[in-house]
Amino acid sequence: MTQLQFSLNMEKLKDSVMNSNIDAVVKSTIVLILNEYMEKERDEYLQAGAYERSEIRQDYRNGYYDRDYMMSIGKMKLRVPRTRSGEFSPSVFEKYKRVDQAFTLGMLEMVVNGVSTRKVKNIVQELCGEEVSKSFVSSLTAKLDPIVREWAERPLNTIYCPYVFVDAMYIKVREHHKVVSKAVYIATAINEENKREVLGLKVDHQESFEAWASFLKSMIDRGLQSPKLVISDAHEGLKKAIQKTFIGTAWQRCTVHFKRNLVDKMPKKGMKEMVVDIRRIFEAVTVEDARKFKEAFLSKYENNTKLDKVRERLDEGFEDSIQYLNEPTKYHPFIHSTNHLERLNEEMRRRERVIRIFPNNQSAFRLLGAHLMEYAESKQQQKALLKK
Structure with a gap:
């Protein structure tokens, strides 16, 4: 690396020290050093x-231009030398470019982790002594758009996922000067190596057959092969979309939701024993045992008229709730419910609460997509560590 020798204008530096506070002294000193450094760089x-x-002259001087430069101690104005051809570029800005990038990434990280743009603005002011607008922070976060979009539209034909989980959560979005409710559709999966994958994300209108079918088809268009099992709650539009989209795929009703629905219909008296009997059904290891325990439950409580709705619901939804038992036993703890997806939704909800109302669909897709990317990357890192 070339070593540049230069001298400072000590009179200017002395004036800065004698007539300014310590912050101004530091800034003035850095400005003098950087200006002199750029001058010597142009000479070289x-x-x-x-x-x-x-x-051997390469070019000619062409005066200077002023440029504001942000550092951790605040904003300073530098006197940047230029050449007639315009090809000269001081290394100062390149040298500190990675600092700017780190600072920008830091702000993006704060937003993705649920810090509001207002708080980010205040943090920047506290660190740098300079005020930035909320719109400036928002414009920075827009840099995530192509990154999140590319990730969300990546091909899915490089892996096979036998087990796919789908669910939706609701958020508030401004649309046509009104605040409306929007559904966020999310799909995750377990691949052949028993590792979790995030497959898709979409922000759309409220849950319906058409919306769910469109979301599932978008993943097929990206190369998703029909899974063995799709695990979800019992939303009618979703069930119909799964049947129409994935031919030959079985549907697994989330056992946690199903048991909760059954318990909600039970009378308070004697509930504890009934709950134990219900749990025994879904703790079975084989389909045969589950069916045996189910018949035992129906027989035991057949004369209890207060359990008519419970027995009816159990009989109606039973087969859909035990499809996971047809898969290898090692997968049973992971595919009987959508619990892991609901935990992921709750983490997204924690970050979404800070914003409360998204200004548009794109901002919601950006933030939630960035969080899902972060989650997916953490799973990949865990996978890499396990292989070591």
């Missing part, structure tokens, strides 16, 4: 000093 680039005749 030209291979000629000021007013010097030289046969």
Whole structure:
């Protein structure tokens, strides 16, 4: 690396020290050093000093321009030398470019982790002594758009996922000067290596057959092969969309939701024993045992008229709730419910609460997509550590 020798204007530095507070002294000192450094860099680039005749001269001086430069101690104005051709560029800005990038990434990280743009603005002011607008922070976060979009539209034909989980959560979005409710559709999966994958994300209108079918088809268009099992709650539009979209795929009703629905219909008296009997059904290891325990439950409580709705619901939804038992036993703890997806939704909800109302669909897709990317990357890192 070239070593540049230069001297400072000590009179200017002395004046800064004598007539300014310590913050101004630090800034003035850095400005003097950087200005002098850039001046010497231009001399070296030209291979000629000021007013010097030289046969190896590369270009000619062309004055200066002012440029604001942000550092951790605040904003400062530098006097940047230029050349006639415009090809000279001081290394100062390149040298500190990674600092700017780190600072920008830090702000993006704060937003993705649920810090509001207002708080980010206040943090920047506290660190740098300079105020930035909320719109400036928002414009920075827009840099995530192409990254999140590319990730969300990546091909899915490189892996096979036998077990796919789908669920939806609701958020508030401004649309046509009104605040409306929007559904966020999310799909995750377990691949052949028993590792979790995030497959898809979509922000759309409220849950319906058409919306769910469109979301599932978008993943097929990206190369998703029909899974063995799709695990979800019992939303009618979703059930119909799964049947129409994934031919030959079985549907697994989330056992946690199903048991909760059954318990909600039970009378308070004697509930504890009934709950134990219900749990025994879904703790079975084989389909045969589950069916045996179910018949035992129906027989035991057949004369209890207060359990008519419970027995009816159990009989109606039973087969859909035990499809996971047809899969290898090692997968049973992971595919009987959508619990892991609901935990992921809750983490997204924690970050979404800070914003409360998204200004538009794109901002919601950006933030939630960035969080899902972060989650997916953490799973990949865990996978890499396990392989070591």
